[in-house]
Amino acid sequence: MTEITDFDALRRAMAENGEQPEGPARNARAEQLLVAAEGLNVPLAVIEALGHQLKVYNYSSEKDRMFVPFARLLRMWDERPEDFDEYETHTLHWVFKWVSSGMLDQPHVPLASVEKWLGEMEHRYRLAGHSERAVRSAEFNVAAHIGDLPRAERAYTAWLAADRDRMADCHACELHGQGWWQSERGRDAEALELWTPVLEGELSCAHEPHTSLAASLLPLLRLGRLDEARANHLRGFRLVRAMESMRGAYADHVEFCALSGNEARGLELLAERPSYFTDAGHPRSRLEFLSVVALLMDRLTGLGLGERRVPGPGDRSWMARELAAHARAEALDLAGRFDARNGTAYVGERARARMAQEPLVERLPLGVRSARTATPATPAVPVVARESAEPDLAALIAEARGLSDGLRPHAVEAWAAVSRAAEGVELDPRVLAEIADHQAMDLGPEGVELFDRAAELYARAGDPGEALAARARGAFVRALAGDSEAALTAIAGPYDEILALYAEDGTGVRQTASVLMARARILMRRVQEAGEAPEGGGDGVLEEGVL
Numbered sequence: 001m002t003e004i005t006d007f008d009a010l011r012r013a014m015a016e017n018g019e020q021p022e023g024p025a026r027n028a029r030a031e032q033l034l035v036a037a038e039g040l041n042v043p044l045a046v047i048e049a050l051g052h053q054l055k056v057y058n059y060s061s062e063k064d065r066m067f068v069p070f071a072r073l074l075r076m077w078d079e080r081p082e083d084f085d086e087y088e089t090h091t092l093h094w095v096f097k098w099v100s101s102g103m104l105d106q107p108h109v110p111l112a113s114v115e116k117w118l119g120e121m122e123h124r125y126r127l128a129g130h131s132e133r134a135v136r137s138a139e140f141n142v143a144a145h146i147g148d149l150p151r152a153e154r155a156y157t158a159w160l161a162a163d164r165d166r167m168a169d170c171h172a173c174e175l176h177g178q179g180w181w182q183s184e185r186g187r188d189a190e191a192l193e194l195w196t197p198v199l200e201g202e203l204s205c206a207h208e209p210h211t212s213l214a215a216s217l218l219p220l221l222r223l224g225r226l227d228e229a230r231a232n233h234l235r236g237f238r239l240v241r242a243m244e245s246m247r248g249a250y251a252d253h254v255e256f257c258a259l260s261g262n263e264a265r266g267l268e269l270l271a272e273r274p275s276y277f278t279d280a281g282h283p284r285s286r287l288e289f290l291s292v293v294a295l296l297m298d299r300l301t302g303l304g305l306g307e308r309r310v311p312g313p314g315d316r317s318w319m320a321r322e323l324a325a326h327a328r329a330e331a332l333d334l335a336g337r338f339d340a341r342n343g344t345a346y347v348g349e350r351a352r353a354r355m356a357q358e359p360l361v362e363r364l365p366l367g368v369r370s371a372r373t374a375t376p377a378t379p380a381v382p383v384v385a386r387e388s389a390e391p392d393l394a395a396l397i398a399e400a401r402g403l404s405d406g407l408r409p410h411a412v413e414a415w416a417a418v419s420r421a422a423e424g425v426e427l428d429p430r431v432l433a434e435i436a437d438h439q440a441m442d443l444g445p446e447g448v449e450l451f452d453r454a455a456e457l458y459a460r461a462g463d464p465g466e467a468l469a470a471r472a473r474g475a476f477v478r479a480l481a482g483d484s485e486a487a488l489t490a491i492a493g494p495y496d497e498i499l500a501l502y503a504e505d506g507t508g509v510r511q512t513a514s515v516l517m518a519r520a521r522i523l524m525r526r527v528q529e530a531g532e533a534p535e536g537g538g539d540g541v542l543e544e545g546v547l
Helices: 007-018 024-038 043-058 063-079 086-094 096-104 111-128 133-146 149-161 171-184 188-199 210-215 217-222 226-240 247-259 263-272 283-302 320-342 346-355 383-388 393-405 411-421 429-460 464-480 484-503 509-530
Strands: none
Touching: 007 024, 007 043, 024 043, 043 063, 043 086, 043 096, 063 086, 063 096, 086 096, 086 111, 096 111, 096 133, 111 133, 133 149, 133 171, 133 346, 149 171, 171 188, 171 210, 188 210, 188 217, 210 217, 210 226, 210 247, 217 226, 217 247, 226 247, 247 263, 247 283, 263 283, 263 393, 283 320, 283 346, 320 346, 393 411, 393 429, 411 429, 429 464, 464 484, 464 509, 484 509
């Protein structure tokens, strides 16, 4: 760790750490920075370092660790409020909401303590002159969690009636919570109407539209709006897959796969996040995750695939029926701890209902592998069964995607391994597109036709941004082959289309950057050709990460 010798250096280090991926490494760095702050003998430095530590804990799987820094901050405020500047004063009151929610998510915290804390929050907000909107929102969360529905409705009404002030959650987060309640009460259309400004990109924050996209999946399926459900899954999963703190939203995507005939896709999601089975810092999201794992495993068992090996916790091998029993037992144990704390049976009832769900549609094509199955003995072997016969295929795909997403070396080789393992397995367009895309990268200037094929498959899989990126890669290899004019013609369409798509929030930064960089390199290539040929001739492998 670089030595922190002054307050400015501490602030720079905290800003840098805040940009790191969520998880234990970022949390550990925050702990080191607190030690450094304590050595500066500047009270505000310690206050800011504690606030930084609290924030990174909250946005991680170690949410249970945020109570200690908050208790210390609150004690410092009570003893010497003059040490807090305006921003830190605001932040201290803001994170009352995090702590209130965090206590509710920990079944070892007594309900009486949660209620007492709610009263403390109300008292301090009143003293500071804040609206009661955030307090009523917190009360609603408590009542909805324990199943006190009349109190929840009263708190919900009071929440919406109170003035929005600086302490209210951002508008996007508020709409997510309000829509969630409408959906819970069976009012799916009303929920989706509330979420519309978030889903359409008018409102956003660190966790939105991630959570609203995830929450919208089952309401859309129930209403028969299948194209929207498919699009929200593909778009939403790209947002949550890299964020460790979003296990609950991740669980919504697994649940969606289990209920839309995409069981194989669900297995791929489990393989990508093995730590979600065991991370214990946020019991409530672990309960949600284990519940949908049990649901997915029951679906596989019901399809006659209970003996198939599936991704699971630890280093051992799991069969679907074994993991179903394990996940159910773990989920019900957690639910029982919440119910014992709450004095109701509500959490357990909801968990059992979630695990007992039946598919909402027979088969919703997503651009991933899956199919309906009857029994393992059926002569026409169904897709899921044939995929499951290759126990490592889901893991190979997850590994290859991890290398690709991280722009890591050997991604091309990893996708070649997927292609070999999938021989004889019917794959849907998304995986076929990724295989073709990486085969084309390996071929360099000879990969033009494969890039075009990959683009067609990405488009069929519902990912227009990646389709345009593949077309851009194909255009660039035309330039590598010495035909810059043809390359410029080929890149013109993707360039215009990706800018329009990005403006509509229809694709991500990475896909957009791929097209823009391809165009820039083609233009540079033409300039070089007008002068002298570049060194090396430009043949060979097209490295992933170049585009």
